[in-house]
Amino acid sequence: MEQVGKTSVFAYFDEAKKIRAATNSEIRAGGGHPVSSYLELAKKVADLQFHNREHVLLFRGQASDFKNRLRNTTLKPGVLRSDANHPLNPPGPDELGLRFQRLKHFERRLVDIFEHKKVLGRQRVARHRILRWSILQHYEICGTPLLDVSQSIRVAASFASMGEVPTAFFYVLAVPNISGVISASAEAGLQTVKLAGICPPNAVRPYIQEGFLLGEYPEMPDFDQKQHYKHYEIDFGRRLIAKFRLDLRSFWADPNFPKVERGALYPDARDPLFKLLKPLGK
Template structure:
């Protein structure tokens, strides 16, 4: 990728995203100037399609580089157990979204039911829960409006990314390990928000809970340039203006009303409190069981197979086997049919899991 940088029209050829991510943002005075700079960037990067993100701040990691992780991977020293928990929450939200679309016969429900990327896209764009996708826009005006919206700072930031050209509504590029989704093409027409925002979402292909290095999921490796714009009316000038919030988030959006139900459920039952504690304790139990089995065999096993092996080798009793299996079935119910779960039931299972964790660990240490 070619990067336009510096206070003059200097071309830095073959510049990596890491270099740009660790650099200071290039100052821009007006929207017209920003358009001119991105036009040069587009010309220099003929092999890539430019997308934009507008933010109030330039969020940097501990190494001083701008960072752009999909929400499901955010956080320093993210533990595997937490990643698994977040994907469990996502699975539950997908199931709830599909059920709602099917029940209400929302246009496009059959396709949404079949394709996880469409489910993830709707959940991401309507901010229901964390997903492996990151929001972009193809419109500079939209990006600037987001960056300046409810911004109390003197400046805002526009980030320019170079992604592979799109060939389909859901465009998978195996060469770059990227999937890019045009929301205008896959969202039902009743979903007004993506149409007003000219929205796209992108993620790393086929990577979910396991990855070699978390840094491979950071979109800063696709960053071409970052600009700092002033938070003032002078930035827009006489010829342009900011898109108001009620246009970016239009009222009477039927899909927003639907996803609100899921978000309320996720906030109340899936994200925090007892359910989160239950899923973490279950992940802890899985980890203990698999670690114990790994000492006994090199063969890869599912958790269910590992539990059965411990029983066959008389490491756990029949009663313990039945208890673990009963909780495992409840865990699957939590993930796949969260609406049917009574929050009071979760507290009972938490107490049982805490006891089982201690018992399994004691057994493993003997």
Template sequence: MREISPKLTPELQAHCNGLSVDKAPAFQVTTFRRLVEQVAKLAYINHDDLLFFRGQDTDYLNRSGGTTLYPGIYRGDSIPERELRHRFDMLEQGCRLLVEKWQVAKIDGYSDIRRKKYIQWSILQHYEVAETPLIDLTHSLRVACSFAQLKKSTDVAYVYVLGLPHVTNRISVNSEHDLVNVRLLSICPPAALRPHFQEGYLAGTTDVTTDFDSKTELDFRNRLVAKFSIPSSSQFWGSGFNIIPATALFPRGDKILELCNEVKSALKDELQPGDIGSFIGVWAELEDFLLTTGRRLTERNISVREAIARMLERELITPEFANELQALRMFRNNLVHQPTKVRSLSVGAWLDRVRDALKQITAGPSQTSPR
């Protein structure tokens, strides 16, 4: 995503003292009214952007001491590519389960859910089913403050102000800034109560999954306009304002929550350690080796299938071993896209095969190439 240079009020400029907003300490605000006044000034001078808010009980910092606001799927230092691919495999399975259960439940909006990836991701993210490349935001300052104070784990909480392109559609894609913004109220059916109470939005970087030049381009600190610290106590609200209770932020009787809980449970069942999850993890490591070798041979990005073919052409592997790799690749695809068709098979046997293949191919050419 494109980094912005926010315009600050004289008060905030003096507070930052030459530091960028992410590296400067959070600006302390003692009352909700005072926070509204600060945000009003920022909205006026940053009129090219639309301001969104996010509340947290902790200000997470990177190694250089700056605030970091990564979508959940990208969180963690130096994530190996195979781990990231594994996370996206889990997300893909979650999407498939969501679509299946949505159709069975006969809830409005099935056509959109089936066709639109960003809607699938948004619902899985907002209902905490799986980590996605999207981050939760709100257009309501009161909602953000209520979320920040929800856990009351410390004496202070944090509210972030982010500047995003103006929203034009229910799913707004801005190619100039490499950002997508999803308005949950417009994509969720009335049965989904939570987004309506939270005035929820989700934002992410367009067309980026596991292949990116620098992970920092996915960090929403690039869109940070200001960060505030607020008291966790009820005195913050003063007279005339009140925190939104958890019972309102997470209302009962939400049919989509019930459906998403079923998806979450099914996803856990399908990804038990030592079972399907272990296969996907080992396959991810094998796939990484194949893709790295294939890219070195062809000097371009290629698929796993093509990488196996190129290695066979160069006699780096035998025809028999190439067939085994293709069989493992096809099993992995069925596992991710049609797991109900492979549950009756012995996943343990396939796990042994993929482990053996990884061991052979990483041991050197003598194990897999023609003699």
């Protein structure tokens, strides 16, 4: 994918009080702009959108800020992430080959389950790889070349707050204009999937999480295609225009802006699609 802000974008950068010009590389290398409350974050995101109006902003929250060998923030899709024991070493060819084989296996099983249960929209899922990946990724069945994000500030900040840590990270990613359920930009090398438009209407999690998925365009069907890309190219950190460091000791203190609790983010007991897919994860 193409890097946003090769020259500069408008960003809140580290300790700077006001929005200013910064490059993607500077933002990724920094420690993150400190934020102490939800309302402060919402106001600063609004400022970012106003100053970067050529982009649509999507959000991701994490308890930790993972770095690559250059000490830059890395936001890689699950199928391409480094092993936890060797976080700075990208997975080798053999491991990647196995991961893509596993992905294809679960794609076939997903199609079979949808067909057997006569799930609404099963024909589209059988025909389009990106839809299969989206469902497998969002319901955490296996790693895919896609990255989960949200259009909701509160949802992303709530995900960031799920760990038992005093500080968490909130990422703002810039994507091209979204013009439908699946939007692809050849210029940016990026596609965006709106989960609510591709999952069956009885699926609960995608609507609660206001979920989107980001992927390479053209999509990467297998390991052979992956070999045409360098590891640093397939990193959604390249779309980062702001990194906020949340002080969780005070962030959710205002009762008017409560955190979305885990049980609401993952309403599994009331999600028919989760129950349908649960056997896949075993």
